[in-house]
Amino acid sequence: TCSLGSYAKEQGILYGAAAKHNTLSSDSEFATIFSQECRVLVPENDLKWEVVRREPGQFNFSKADWMAEFAQSNNLQLRGHTLLWHHYFPQWVEQTLGADNAEDMLIEHVQTVVKRYAGRMHSWDVVNEAVDHESSRQDRLRTSPWLSFIGPEYIDLAFWTAHEADPEAILVYNDNGLWWDAPEGEAKKAAVLQLLETLRSQGTPVHALGIQGHLLGHEMHQMNPEKLRKFLSDVSSLGLEIMITELDVNDHNLPDDVGLRDRLVAEAYYNFLSVVLDEPAVTTVVTWGLSDRDTWYSGWGRKENARPLPLDRDLNRKLAWRAIVESF
Ligand code: XIL
Numbered sequence: 001t002c003s004l005g006s007y008a009k010e011q012g013i014l015y016g017a018a019a020k021h022n023t024l025s026s027d028s029e030f031a032t033i034f035s036q037e038c039r040v041l042v043p044e045n046d047l048k049w050e051v052v053r054r055e056p057g058q059f060n061f062s063k064a065d066w067m068a069e070f071a072q073s074n075n076l077q078l079r080g081h082t083l084l085w086h087h088y089f090p091q092w093v094e095q096t097l098g099a100d101n102a103e104d105m106l107i108e109h110v111q112t113v114v115k116r117y118a119g120r121m122h123s124w125d126v127v128n129e130a131v132d133h134e135s136s137r138q139d140r141l142r143t144s145p146w147l148s149f150i151g152p153e154y155i156d157l158a159f160w161t162a163h164e165a166d167p168e169a170i171l172v173y174n175d176n177g178l179w180w181d182a183p184e185g186e187a188k189k190a191a192v193l194q195l196l197e198t199l200r201s202q203g204t205p206v207h208a209l210g211i212q213g214h215l216l217g218h219e220m221h222q223m224n225p226e227k228l229r230k231f232l233s234d235v236s237s238l239g240l241e242i243m244i245t246e247l248d249v250n251d252h253n254l255p256d257d258v259g260l261r262d263r264l265v266a267e268a269y270y271n272f273l274s275v276v277l278d279e280p281a282v283t284t285v286v287t288w289g290l291s292d293r294d295t296w297y298s299g300w301g302r303k304e305n306a307r308p309l310p311l312d313r314d315l316n317r318k319l320a321w322r323a324i325v326e327s328f
Contacts, residue, residue, distance in 0.1 A: 004310065004324055005039040011328045014122075014283060016040025016076065017290040018246065021063040024070055027293075033315050034290055035074035040122060042079040042245075042286055043067045044296070049089050052113060056092040059112055068120060079286065080117065081245075082125040082174065083110050084158050086144030094145075102149030107161050114165035123170035123284075125210055125245065126162045127155050131175055131195055133187035139198075140191035155195070156204045163205035173199070174210030174245055178231070179272060180222040189231045200238050209235050210245035213272065214288065217261075217308075218253035220268050225275045236281035243284035244276060248308040249320070252301030261307060266319035273327035285324075291315055 008015035016038040024031050034041075045051055046063040054060055071078040084106070089097075097105060114124065132142035141147050146154040155173075162171055173196065177188045192209070199206045215223075235242055249265040276282050289295045291311040298306055310321040 001036065003037045004321065005037055007325045007328050008285060009039065011277075012283075013277070013285055013328060014040055014077065015285050015328075016042065016079070017287045018042040018044040018081070019067075019290065019294065020044045021046045021067055023294045025066060029315065030291060030293065031070070033311070035076065037290060037310075038076060040077040040079055040284070040286065041067065041071045041074075042081050044081070044288070047080055047113065048082065048085070049093060049109070053093060053109070054090055056096070061116060064117075068117060072120070077122040078117065078120055079245075080114075080121050080124040080169070082128040083113060083162065084126065084130075084146060084154070085128040086130070086142055086146070089145075097145045097149060099149045102145060102154075103157070106146065106150065106154060106158060110158055110161040111165050114162045114169070118166035119168060121166060121169040123172050123208065123243070124162055124166070125172050125174040126158050126206070128174045129176055130155060130173070131188065131191045133177070133184045133191055135191075139195065140187075141195075156199065156202060159199070159204045159206050170207045170241065171205055172208045172210040172243060172245070173206050174212065176212040176214060176246075178211045179213055179215060179228065180219060181224040181227055182222050185222070185224075186227070189227070193231070193234055196235065196238055196240065200240070206240070208241040208243055208283075210243050211276070212246035212288075213244045213248075214246055215249045215268050215272055216253070217249045217251045217264050217268050220271060223272065223275075225271075228275055229279065232276060232279040232281065236279060240281065242276075242279065242282045243286070244273075244282065245284075245286050246288040247272075247285060248288040248295065248297070250297060250301060251307050252297070258307070262319045265307060266323035269320050270323040270327050273324060277327060287324075
């Protein structure tokens with residue numbers, strides 16, 4: 001069959017998309033197309049604290065388990081997103097977390113969640129968005145409860161805990177803002193590289209960098225292919241694999257005309273992917289959704305008119321679909 005997943009596979013690339021439990025479980029037309037186009041499924045929110053830890057003192061895996069089953073019965077690999085982030089905590093966690101218990105809570109969470117899916121997870125985003133290029137700290141780590149209550153070693157602790165709970169999974173450090181140069185890209189790239197170097201030199205079990213890739217359609221001139229290539233090769237020299245983990249093209253500042261907008265979105269996909277896929281360390285491409293029917297941008301920007309993904313709202317293939325295939 002010809003699908004994004006099969007075209008990618010021919011080039012040795014694993015392609016898949018993020019999706020929400022609520023969509024996949026209620027929209028069978030979408031679920032069918034999803035399993036045809038994709039080889040990997042990433043629960044968009046269902047493994048986050050806001051879902052798994054909604055209630056104090058318990059873990060709720062019902063949605064994530066459903067996603068894992070869906071993946072298994074449709075021959076999809078499963079990617080875990082995400083164990084630690086600086087926001088989107090349930091209120092009770094925010095109220096409870098402190099210097100006296102943060103380390104225990106981190107270990108309990110990472111151990112419990114990773115063990116549950118051990119042997120079934122292709123990879124885990126262990127730490128998400130820990131770097132802030134505007135941080136006043138020398139290491140540019142972002143303010144978060146983990147950093148304040150545990151210190152910078154929370155990152156190493158999270159990776160070791162995840163590794164012990166599932167020695168098979170590829171452990172990923174995932175971050176945003178790496179695709180472009182201005183305003184944040186260069187400082188961000190330098191800080192992320194520094195973090196990865198430190199982790200690798202300490203022997204922390206980090207195996208891959210996740211580049212989110214939320215492209216801005218109207219800012220593609222800010223992508224500097226040479227600097228991006230250099231960054232990818234520096235990351236690869238550390239012995240790390242690279243995954244594009246949350247690719248989409250935000251069209252909120254592109255022209256209203258749908259035909260023109262679709263062309264610009266497709267071009268953005270092509271221009272980005274043709275650069276990053278030249279780097280042999282890049283193994284995986286995940287779009288942040290598959291169809292415009294189910295994009296996080298429908299919450300803002302152009303809302304019901306957002307067209308950031310490979311398929312339109314009726315699940316028809318757009319120019320973006322073709323551009324992605326051509327970039328493989
Ligand atoms: C987003 C989801 O797409 C939304 O549905 C949710 O409301 C908020 O989170 N970077 C990340 C993802 O690492 O987890 C975010 O996902 C998008 C930005």
